[in-house]
Amino acid sequence: MFTQTNSEPAAAHPDAILEALDPEQREVALALRGPVCVLAGAGTGKTRAITHRIAYGVRTGVYKPTSVLAVTFTARAAGEMRTRLRDLGVGGVQARTFHAAALRQLGYFWPRVVGGAPPRLLEHKASIIAEAARRIGVSVDRVAVRDLSSEVEWAKVTLVTSDDYERAAAARGREAPSGYDHQTVARLIAMYEDVKTERENLDFEDVLLMLADMLSSHKAVADEVRSQYRHFVVDEYQDVSPLQQFLLDQWLGGRDELCVVGDPSQTIYSFTGATPAHLLTFRRTYPHAQEIRLVRDYRSTPQVVGLANDVLRRAGRAGGAHQALELLAQRPPGPPVTFSVHDDDESEAKAIAARAGRLIAAGTRPSEIAVLYRTNAQSEAFEAALADAGIGYLVRGGARFFQRKEVRDAIVLLRGAARSADPTVPMPEIVRDVLSAAGWAEKPPAARGAARERWDATQALVALADDLAQAAPEDAPATLVTLVAELEERAAAQHAPTVEGVTLASLHAAKGLEWDAVFLAGMSEGLMPISLAETDDAVHEERRLLYVGITRAREHLELSYARSRNPGGRASRKRTRFLDGLWPEDERAARSGRGAGSAKGGARALLTGAHDMALFDALREWRLEVARETDKPAYTILTDATLAAVAEVRPGSVAELARINGIGPAKIDKYGETILGIVGTAPSGG
Structure with a gap:
């Protein structure tokens, strides 16, 4: 089995770069001339493949480093790409987001083409949207401003003008924000542009649009950019919008030195204007393109990969108009995927917090655990449950790390200390001294809330200092200047250091990330798929969103839902349709040919204690795993009645086990040791 690590070889010889790759990744690295289309499933090492392709191209002299432009969608992904290229000994390659690359070029050419300094970049649309609404006589509140801002962005990234909006929105079945009609939104889009001007x-969006227009209408500018950048790489190509594709076309200028990487099954941003159409039709656009598929999953266990494949496979072609990539797990087997049902949201949150606590006690770092959900409003219950359990957490999508006051203040102090730091004192020691004066302590505060969040943030800086010091060679130890430079580079890329706490994030915010343990919460109809998903396309995208969530897990994966929202509420929720046939009760029913829950209910009725029932459930989970591995009906291994008897008697020896009906010598030879092990580790009711 081919294994891979995250370390990159600082290769002196070009062929050494290829040694770190599997056969398909190596094929990507050797495809130095475009057009190239890489279909890369989750966890298959696409970033490794494309960075090694660039490095190999530079090392073999096919590329000049400064002639390569690699674009992706997040500053974090661009920063990771730059770091990997640097570790491979390749500098000078531009790895940026679409917006960062466009803003840099627009700022350079604006004085020459337009004159003067470029207009000020608008960070948020809210104030101008509100003013535009006032001018056309439309009443708005904070929520309406947010929704209208999103609609303006959608129109701009899909290249829809105010004159075309009504027709385009109707043709695509796009609903106007609640309380407004298409005509009103069209008027607001027009006024928004006037106020902005x-x-x-x-x-x-203007940054991309104006640069693309500048390149298409000014030959001298286009020639200069195209002579500079001759080789293009686009990551996450399934998320490209029409506006981004328009800019990419201008950069290319009819050339085909292009390598695109993506996975249609991970298209989850169509509501923002992203479309997989460009990826799916790449071979039609470039008939002579080379297509390479990466399907070896190095991230997740076979259990996680199997569920991910099943979620798409059971949909047939319902996951989108394409053939989904079938992932092949490369890791050793891990624990089974677990499923649980809870009475209400509060109970679900408490159970997940307790399970996270057990994982942490067993050695999993809190930062390697994530709780993922469909809507941001779901985070509150998990914040409360984790706080009650004394477990630190980080809400992804909250205040950005480098915008936090305590982080900004700490960087100022470190920058000042760097000017006079004693070179004989180890850098981590200096950092601790400096931050101690700002309130940091070796141990976290006992209380949760703001005080603990401030400590977690400054502790992340201390941990980063330790990591840099450990990674530095003995003959060139890391200094405070090194740390400050690293922090400034990370701040520019919004690449925050790891904060040691359980991550709480929406499924959308989790894209591109991974953890050792993932809890997928709220797996019920109305949340997954979301109730707003009323069209087939919208439901297909929700299924892909679940697939993305599943593939974030490396080893531990638990899916759960609550029957009601509030304690004592009506148990009206149903499990998500996306897990039909995959939830254990469904599989047991299918294997036994009986109605779901009938045998289980009868066997459970024999048990009186909560611990006995917990042991019964643990035995059923083991039996289900054996059934999967041997492809036999579960009841042929041991019946529910036999498992219930084991849970009630709790045998402590082979002799005691042999006295239970349904367990003969053959069963004892095959399963006796395992069953006794499960009984021995189960909590006792005494």
């Missing part, structure tokens, strides 16, 4: 602002 009056205030001499550019929004983020």
Whole structure:
């Protein structure tokens, strides 16, 4: 079995770069001339493949480093790409987000083409949206401003003008924000542009649009950019919008030195204008393109990979108009995927917090655990449950790490200390001294809340200092100047250091991330798929969103839902349709040919204690795993009645086990030791 690590070889010889790759990744690295389309499943090492492709191209002299432009969608992904290229000994390659690359070029050419400094970049649309609404006589509140801002962004990234909006929205079945009609939104889009122009602002979409227009209408500018950048790499190509594709076309100028990487099964941002169409039709656009598929999953265990494949496979072609990639797990087997049902949201949150606590006690770092959910509003219950359990957490999508006051203040102090730091004192020791004066302590505060969040943030800086010191060679130890430079580079890329706490995040915010243990909460109809998903396309995207959530887990994966929202509420929720046939009760029913829950209910009725029932459930989970591995009906291994008897008697020896009906010598030879092990580790009711 081929294994891979995250370390990159600082290769002196080009062929050494290829040694770290599997056969398909090596094929990507050797495809130095475009057009190339890489279909890369989750966890298959796509970043490794494309960074090694760039490095190999530079090392063999096919590329000049400065002639390569690699674009992706998040600053974090771009920062990771730059770090990997640096570790491979390749500098000078531009790895940026679409917006960062476009803003840099627009700022360079604006004085020459337009004159003067570029207009001020608008960070948020809210104030201009509100003013535009006032001018056309439309009443708005904070929620309406947010929804209208999103609609303006959708129109701009899909290249829909105010004149075309009504027709385009109707043709695509797009609903206007609640309380407004398409005509009103069209008027607001037009007024938004007028107000923005009056205030001499550019929004983020303007940056791409104006640069693309500049390249298409000014030959000298286009020639200069195209002579600079001759080789293009686009990561996450399934998320490209029409506006981004328009800019990419201008960068290319009819050339085909392009390598795109993506996975249609991970298209989850169509509501923002992203579309997999460009990826799916790449071979039609470039008939001579080379297509390479990466399907070896190095991230997740076979159990996790199997569920991910099943979620898409059971949909047939319902996951989208494409053939989903079938992932092949490369890791050794791990624990089974677990499923649980709870009475209400509070109970679900408490159970997940307790399970996270057990994982932490067993050695899993809190930062390697994530709780993922469909909507941000779901985070509150998990924040409360984790706080009650004394477990630190980080809400992804909250305040950005480098925007936190305590982080900004700490960096100022470290920058000042770097000017006069004693070179004979180890850098981590200096960092601790400096941050101690700002309130940091070796041990976290006992209380949760803001005080603990501040400590977690500054502790992340201390941990980063330790990591840099450990990674530095003995003859060139890391200094405070090194740390400050690293922090400034990370701040520019919004690449935050790891905060030691359980991550709480929406499924959308989890894209591109991974953890050792993942809890997928709220797996019920109305949340997954979300109740707003009313069209087939929207439901397909929700299924892909679940697939993305599943593939975030490396080893431990638990899926759960609650029957009601509030304690004592009506148990009206149903499990998500996406797990039909995959939930253990469904599989047991299918294997036994009986109605779901009938045998289980009868066997459970024999048990009186909660611990006995917990042991019964543990035995059933083991039996299900054996059934999967041997492809036999579960009841042929041991019946529910036999498992219930084991849970009630709790045998402590082979002799005691042999006295239970349904367990003969053959069963004892095959399963006796395992059953006794499960009984021995189960909590006792005494």
